[in-house]
Amino acid sequence: MDRPKILATHRLFEGPRAKLAEHFDVEYWSDSHRPTRTEVLRRVADKDGLICLLTEKIDDELLAAAPRLRTVANVAVGFDNIDLDACTRRNVAASNTPGVLDETTADFAWTLLMAVARRLIEGDALARSGEWKGWNLDQLCGADIWGKTLGILGFGRIGRAVARRASGFGMRIIYNDAIRAPVEVESELTVEYQERDAVLREADFLSLHVPLLPATRGLIGPRELALMKPTAFLINTSRGPVVQEAALVAALERRQIAGAALDVYEREPQIGHGLLRPNVVLAPHLASASLETRTRMAMMAVENTIAFFEGRQPPNILNPNVWKK
Numbered sequence: 001m002d003r004p005k006i007l008a009t010h011r012l013f014e015g016p017r018a019k020l021a022e023h024f025d026v027e028y029w030s031d032s033h034r035p036t037r038t039e040v041l042r043r044v045a046d047k048d049g050l051i052c053l054l055t056e057k058i059d060d061e062l063l064a065a066a067p068r069l070r071t072v073a074n075v076a077v078g079f080d081n082i083d084l085d086a087c088t089r090r091n092v093a094a095s096n097t098p099g100v101l102d103e104t105t106a107d108f109a110w111t112l113l114m115a116v117a118r119r120l121i122e123g124d125a126l127a128r129s130g131e132w133k134g135w136n137l138d139q140l141c142g143a144d145i146w147g148k149t150l151g152i153l154g155f156g157r158i159g160r161a162v163a164r165r166a167s168g169f170g171m172r173i174i175y176n177d178a179i180r181a182p183v184e185v186e187s188e189l190t191v192e193y194q195e196r197d198a199v200l201r202e203a204d205f206l207s208l209h210v211p212l213l214p215a216t217r218g219l220i221g222p223r224e225l226a227l228m229k230p231t232a233f234l235i236n237t238s239r240g241p242v243v244q245e246a247a248l249v250a251a252l253e254r255r256q257i258a259g260a261a262l263d264v265y266e267r268e269p270q271i272g273h274g275l276l277r278p279n280v281v282l283a284p285h286l287a288s289a290s291l292e293t294r295t296r297m298a299m300m301a302v303e304n305t306i307a308f309f310e311g312r313q314p315p316n317i318l319n320p321n322v323w324k325k
C-alpha cells in the first residue's frame with residue numbers, strides 16, 4: 001500500500017522529521033521564509049495530511065484545493081488560523097499542540113513583563129551606544145514588580161503558569177475568566193477571582209492569556225484601557241487581535257497606561273508604527289520559542305498525524321465529531 005503523502009509547511013526539527021520518515025512520504029517547505037498562499041495551495045493539492053504552522057490559513061478554499069486531505073495538524077496551541085467548521089464539513093480531522101508550551105510561554109510573559117517594567121531594552125541600547133556616562137541616581141528608573149498586583153485575563157493552563165511564577169515576587173494576583181477556576185486552584189495559586197473591570201482597574205501588570213475567539217476579539221479597547229491605572233503595563237502573549245492596536249497606541253500617546261510589552265500583533269508580521277516607542281517592548285511572536293518546546297510541539301503534531309493514519313483518534317483532535325462519524 002502506498003504510504004500517505006504529507007505536506008509539512010516547515011522543515012521541522014530532526015527528531016520529528018525522523019519520526020515522520022518512518023511512516024510517510026513527506027514534502028517539506030524548507031525555505032527560511034514562509035510559503036505564500038499560492039505555494040501552499042499548489043503543494044497540498046495531492047496530499048493526504050498537512051502539518052502546518054499558524055501562518056497558514058486553513059479554510060474552505062484550501063480544503064477544496066486538497067480533495068484527498070484527511071488531517072491537518074497545527075504546530076501551535078492556538079488554532080484561530082483553522083476554520084474548524086469547514087474541516088468538520090469536509091471530514092478533515094484537525095489537531096493542535098496543547099500543554100507542551102504552557103511553561104515556556106509563561107516564562108516569556110514574565111520576560112516581557114520584567115523587561116518593560118525595568119526598562120531593559122532601553123538600558124541595553126544605552127549600554128551598547130558608547131554614550132553611557134556611568135551610574136546615575138535617576139537613570140532609567142522603571143517600576144517595581146515585587147509587591148504589585150498582577151492581573152490575568154484568561155486563566156487556563158498558561159494564565160495559571162504565569163500566576164504560579166508571581167508568588168516569588170510577593171504579588172497580589174487577581175484574575176478573570178469566563179469560567180471561574182476551582183477553589184482548590186485559587187487557594188493553591190493564591191489568586192482572587194474578580195470581575196473583568198475590577199481586574200483592569202486594579203492591575204499594575206495586566207497579562208492576557210485568552211484564546212482568540214469572537215468573544216475575545218478586540219477585548220482590550222478604549223474603554224478597557226481607560227479603566228487601567230496610568231502606572232499599569234499591558235503584557236500580551238495571547239493573540240494580537242485581542243487588543244485593539246489603534247486604541248492601545250492612543251492610550252500610550254495619552255499616557256493612559258505606563259507601557260506595554262507585546263509578542264503578538266493585530267496584523268502580523270506588521271507592527272503599527274505607533275507602537276515603536278521606548279515604553280513598549282516588542283517581540284516577534286516568540287513566547288513558545290525555546291528549542292525544547294518548539295521541538296516538542298512539532299513532535300506532537302507528528303504524533304497526531306501518525307495516530308490518524310494508524311486509525312487511532314489523534315490525541316489532540318479539535319473536532320472529535322469527525323472521528324465519531
Ligand code: GLV
Nearest residue numbers: 075076077078288
Ligand atoms: C503560538 O502562538 C501558539 O499558539 O502555539
